[in-house]
Amino acid sequence: MGSSYVELKRECFEAxxxxxxxxxxxxxxxxxxxIDRRAGVFAIKPxxxxxxxxxxxxxxxxxxxxxxxxxxxxxxSDTLTHMVLYNSFLETGGIVHxxxxxxxxxxxxxxxxxxxxxxxxxxxxxxxxxTPPMADDQIQGDYEEQTGWxxxxxxxxxxxxxxxxxxxxxxxxxxxxxxxxxxxxxHNAVVLEEVAKMAxxxxxxxxxxxxxxxxxxxxHYDRKHGPQAYYGQE
Amino acid sequence: MGSSYVELKRECFEAxxxxxxxxxxxxxxxxxxxIDRRAGVFAIKPxxxxxxxxxxxxxxxxxxxxxxxxxxxxxxSDTLTHMVLYNSFLETGGIVHxxxxxxxxxxxxxxxxxxxxxxxxxxxxxxxxxTPPMADDQIQGDYEEQTGWxxxxxxxxxxxxxxxxxxxxxxxxxxxxxxxxxxxxxHNAVVLEEVAKMAxxxxxxxxxxxxxxxxxxxxHYDRKHGPQAYYGQE
Amino acid sequence: MGSSYVELKRECFEAxxxxxxxxxxxxxxxxxxxIDRRAGVFAIKPxxxxxxxxxxxxxxxxxxxxxxxxxxxxxxSDTLTHMVLYNSFLETGGIVHxxxxxxxxxxxxxxxxxxxxxxxxxxxxxxxxxTPPMADDQIQGDYEEQTGWxxxxxxxxxxxxxxxxxxxxxxxxxxxxxxxxxxxxxHNAVVLEEVAKMAxxxxxxxxxxxxxxxxxxxxHYDRKHGPQAYYGQE
Amino acid sequence: MGSSYVELKRECFEAxxxxxxxxxxxxxxxxxxxIDRRAGVFAIKPxxxxxxxxxxxxxxxxxxxxxxxxxxxxxxSDTLTHMVLYNSFLETGGIVHxxxxxxxxxxxxxxxxxxxxxxxxxxxxxxxxxTPPMADDQIQGDYEEQTGWxxxxxxxxxxxxxxxxxxxxxxxxxxxxxxxxxxxxxHNAVVLEEVAKMAxxxxxxxxxxxxxxxxxxxxHYDRKHGPQAYYGQE
Numbered sequence: 060m061g062s063s064y065v066e067l068k069r070e071c072f073e074a075x076x077x078x079x080x081x082x083x084x085x086x087x088x089x090x091x092x093x094i095d096r097r098a099g100v101f102a103i104k105p106x107x108x109x110x111x112x113x114x115x116x117x118x119x120x121x122x123x124x125x126x127x128x129x130x131x132x133x134x135x136s137d138t139l140t141h142m143v144l145y146n147s148f149l150e151t152g153g154i155v156h157x158x159x160x161x162x163x164x165x166x167x168x169x170x171x172x173x174x175x176x177x178x179x180x181x182x183x184x185x186x187x188x189x190t191p192p193m194a195d196d197q198i199q200g201d202y203e204e205q206t207g208w209x210x211x212x213x214x215x216x217x218x219x220x221x222x223x224x225x226x227x228x229x230x231x232x233x234x235x236x237x238x239x240x241x242x243x244x245x246h247n248a249v250v251l252e253e254v255a256k257m258a259x260x261x262x263x264x265x266x267x268x269x270x271x272x273x274x275x276x277x278x279h280y281d282r283k284h285g286p287q288a289y290y291g292q293e
Numbered sequence: 294m295g296s297s298y299v300e301l302k303r304e305c306f307e308a309x310x311x312x313x314x315x316x317x318x319x320x321x322x323x324x325x326x327x328i329d330r331r332a333g334v335f336a337i338k339p340x341x342x343x344x345x346x347x348x349x350x351x352x353x354x355x356x357x358x359x360x361x362x363x364x365x366x367x368x369x370s371d372t373l374t375h376m377v378l379y380n381s382f383l384e385t386g387g388i389v390h391x392x393x394x395x396x397x398x399x400x401x402x403x404x405x406x407x408x409x410x411x412x413x414x415x416x417x418x419x420x421x422x423x424t425p426p427m428a429d430d431q432i433q434g435d436y437e438e439q440t441g442w443x444x445x446x447x448x449x450x451x452x453x454x455x456x457x458x459x460x461x462x463x464x465x466x467x468x469x470x471x472x473x474x475x476x477x478x479x480h481n482a483v484v485l486e487e488v489a490k491m492a493x494x495x496x497x498x499x500x501x502x503x504x505x506x507x508x509x510x511x512x513h514y515d516r517k518h519g520p521q522a523y524y525g526q527e
Numbered sequence: 528m529g530s531s532y533v534e535l536k537r538e539c540f541e542a543x544x545x546x547x548x549x550x551x552x553x554x555x556x557x558x559x560x561x562i563d564r565r566a567g568v569f570a571i572k573p574x575x576x577x578x579x580x581x582x583x584x585x586x587x588x589x590x591x592x593x594x595x596x597x598x599x600x601x602x603x604s605d606t607l608t609h610m611v612l613y614n615s616f617l618e619t620g621g622i623v624h625x626x627x628x629x630x631x632x633x634x635x636x637x638x639x640x641x642x643x644x645x646x647x648x649x650x651x652x653x654x655x656x657x658t659p660p661m662a663d664d665q666i667q668g669d670y671e672e673q674t675g676w677x678x679x680x681x682x683x684x685x686x687x688x689x690x691x692x693x694x695x696x697x698x699x700x701x702x703x704x705x706x707x708x709x710x711x712x713x714h715n716a717v718v719l720e721e722v723a724k725m726a727x728x729x730x731x732x733x734x735x736x737x738x739x740x741x742x743x744x745x746x747h748y749d750r751k752h753g754p755q756a757y758y759g760q761e
Numbered sequence: 762m763g764s765s766y767v768e769l770k771r772e773c774f775e776a777x778x779x780x781x782x783x784x785x786x787x788x789x790x791x792x793x794x795x796i797d798r799r800a801g802v803f804a805i806k807p808x809x810x811x812x813x814x815x816x817x818x819x820x821x822x823x824x825x826x827x828x829x830x831x832x833x834x835x836x837x838s839d840t841l842t843h844m845v846l847y848n849s850f851l852e853t854g855g856i857v858h859x860x861x862x863x864x865x866x867x868x869x870x871x872x873x874x875x876x877x878x879x880x881x882x883x884x885x886x887x888x889x890x891x892t893p894p895m896a897d898d899q900i901q902g903d904y905e906e907q908t909g910w911x912x913x914x915x916x917x918x919x920x921x922x923x924x925x926x927x928x929x930x931x932x933x934x935x936x937x938x939x940x941x942x943x944x945x946x947x948h949n950a951v952v953l954e955e956v957a958k959m960a961x962x963x964x965x966x967x968x969x970x971x972x973x974x975x976x977x978x979x980x981h982y983d984r985k986h987g988p989q990a991y992y993g994q995e
Contacts, residue, residue: 410865410934410935411933411934412790483787484788490862492869494866494867495870496870497964497965499870502870506894506933509894509895516904525808525809525835
């Protein structure tokens with residue numbers, strides 16, 4: 060009997076294969092999901108499968124309560140984090156979690172990535188947020204689900220719009236990125252890693268470097284999101 | 294109807310494709326232009342197009358007032374910066390802007406790259422200049438055009454000859470390089486990134502390292518540019 | 528006359544070829560061995576042979592007293608270190624020694640790699656141990672055999688279980704990793720290098736970063752090793 | 762009319778092509794030479810030719826007074842440095858100069874690379890020497906020839922044997938390596954770059970790291986060079 064989710068699983072598989080291709084994770088690390096909002100399900104990488112051995116049929120389909128709908132393997136251990144983000148960030152079409160080393164380094168140091176230049180500003184004019192350490196009861200409870208809530212509540216506290224800041228560092232852990240599509244989410248993860256690397260080099264050249272001035276941040280916001288946007292082809 | 298600029302667009306396309314090949318930028322970042330001085334136009338990368346999807350016909354042709362002459366896509370958001378440089382540095386044949394991470398790191402730290410060794414001296418005997426932060430009215434006005442003027446006026450203040458220093462860091466932003474041809478400009482961007490990386494490693498080995506002594510700088514200048522030049526095959 | 532160890536040597540050869548493929552060592556550096564517990568012998572890389580010239584027939588077979596059983600080349604200079612580990616860590620199926628640069632950097636600095644995040648915790652919830660400098664009489668005696676004893680006694684002092692911590696830094700030297708199979712050992716060496724790199728980046732972002740909190744270490748231990756383990760497909 | 766040096770030029774060409782393959786230099790940087798001691802000539806890379814465009818016939822043959830014997834291009838600007846080394850280090854068969862970034866970083870900081878571990882000790886038990894800045898009259902005179910003399914006199918001052926230390930950093934400039942063959946010289950340049958990188962990582966982990974203890978240096982010297990040497994297949 061055939062699957063109702065052939066296309067969704069194929070899209071999820073292709074986006075996952077971008078992770079090793081873009082050097083965002085090694086071995087079995089990292090995972091990408093993609094949602095079908097009408098069907099109320101999302102497809103996600105299985106847990107612990109090496110990228111070079113993965114097949115589209117290995118992709119697991121899960122509903123928005125986190126229950127498995129289709130699949131012969133256990134889904135990624137981060138599945139419930141993805142579920143919370145889909146339930147909270149309603150315009151998100153795809154999510155990726157990676158272990159790219161510079162982003163992980165900032166996350167492990169529990170530091171947001173300060174905006175130092177226009178490379179960063181062309182994608183978001185805010186610092187890349189880093190969630191604080193989780194409370195012990197969150198860790199000992201539904202750990203992965205709580206990781207999702209930690210992200211959502213941190214965005215609320217900072218007043219950040221997930222359509223304008225499509226990436227976060229989970230403290231002591233690593234990056235989660237999202238976007239309108241799974242490929243856009245992976246693209247954001249590539250940007251995050253490069254910005255994380257550039258920010259560290261900046262501090263190594265001068266540890267006293269200051270945040271990009273506000274007029275420049277505003278200008279880059281406007282040229283991408285403003286009424287007379289002229290960045291890109293859209 | 295055919296294009297009058299087939300060759301110019303082809304040359305521009307080829308030089309742009311060197312950017313990802315030389316690891317100078319990822320995704321859609323960076324752009325190369327090449328000028329036809331007789332026709333008074335330059336060809337430049339379109340905005341926001343990934344290198345692996347770009348086709349020679351996507352290249353945009355613009356005149357020296359920044360008006361589009363030919364093209365089906367919007368030209369790079371940095372087009373007016375290129376225009377100002379072509380209008381000011383009259384022997385320049387090609388220009389490249391990249392987001393290579395070490396050069397960006399120095400630019401974000403607002404620091405010129407001090408000349409520490411002969412690798413640097415074989416290309417220029419000056420520090421690689423870094424423009425100061427732009428004034429708010431420059432940013433809020435014709436931002437990209439002002440970026441060009443910021444480069445030109447910084448060269449004037451420092452008394453630098455754009456034929457001898459073919460590269461600059463735009464503060465908080467990143468590198469622009471130029472040369473007699475577009476390929477030579479990209480070659481200079483490769484040199485800049487390597488020199489930026491070496492300078493940081495030098496400071497990491499010893500933060501007190503001093504600028505290369507003047508006799509060595511003079512010697513390297515003379516063996517390349519002096520009356521008895523003996524460096525390279527020209 | 529045929530070899531009795533064709534399969535063992537083939538497995539050893541394949542695992543050794545993963546070392547350059549995974550960028551764990553250059554030139555002739557590094558070595559992998561694999562044991563046949565029933566036959567009481569292990570196969571190991573020959574000394575000083577470049578990976579790209581190595582052939583399965585070059586692999587040397589040695590018994591658990593370190594005596595050569597089969598081979599036309601001298602075995603790796605680290606053979607007796609492997610022998611001691613096989614004799615002490617009785618569930619080990621394969622061992623790898625590499626010269627991967629970040630792991631070597633920590634080993635040369637004589638520092639254990641502190642656990643800063645979940646990437647590390649998904650593999651072991653302990654710091655990666657680093658053996659103290661060897662005593663002069665150990666160095667001047669059976670140096671390579673003593674290197675093995677140094678590892679074993681350091682694990683005993685720290686109360687570490689070699690099934691839960693499958694990697695060590697030998698002080699002033701570099702990493703040894705092991706696992707149920709030779710390929711799992713190489714996989715662990717890949718993890719170690721990535722964790723070593725991430726830990727250094729973490730300290731470069733913030734030199735005051737603290738060890739991962741205990742509740743998170745316990746949680747990651749349980750989700751992999753606990754009675755309700757749900758990490759991976761096993 | 763045919764060349765008398767077809768084989769010598771072929772060997773030189775092949776060794777030069779290892780330089781970009783091993784990531785020791787970019788563009789036209791770096792050069793390898795190989796000597797025919799019986800004929801009293803050495804073959805060397807031409808000046809300023811990109812590796813990917815170089816052909817065996819482009820290799821230049823020079824005698825031990827630095828006079829061109831055969832060639833249609835100008836020889837490397839470092840030719841006289843090679844000449845002095847061949848005239849002084851009489852058992853040298855090949856020489857390479859690279860611009861590999863970590864070795865250049867140490868050279869620009871004017872610091873010898875301290876021996877911190879066994880990776881370094883397996884190749885030489887001494888720090889990698891770094892020549893002091895050249896005197897102004899050396900720079901203004903026969904600069905490249907004086908660079909060779911600077912290396913030779915630094916080895917004499919430190920009492921170093923060029924058969925045991927086959928590499929040097931020229932202060933403010935970069936590495937020169939040599940060996941019995943040109944390929945062995947390039948191999949040494951690969952080792953030097955890796956050791957330079959590991960030494961910097963070591964200092965980044967702990968800036969107070971001390972030189973490898975003498976008993977370990979002696980042991981590694983003996984196992985490679987002593988009467989009962991057992992390292993490698995020779």
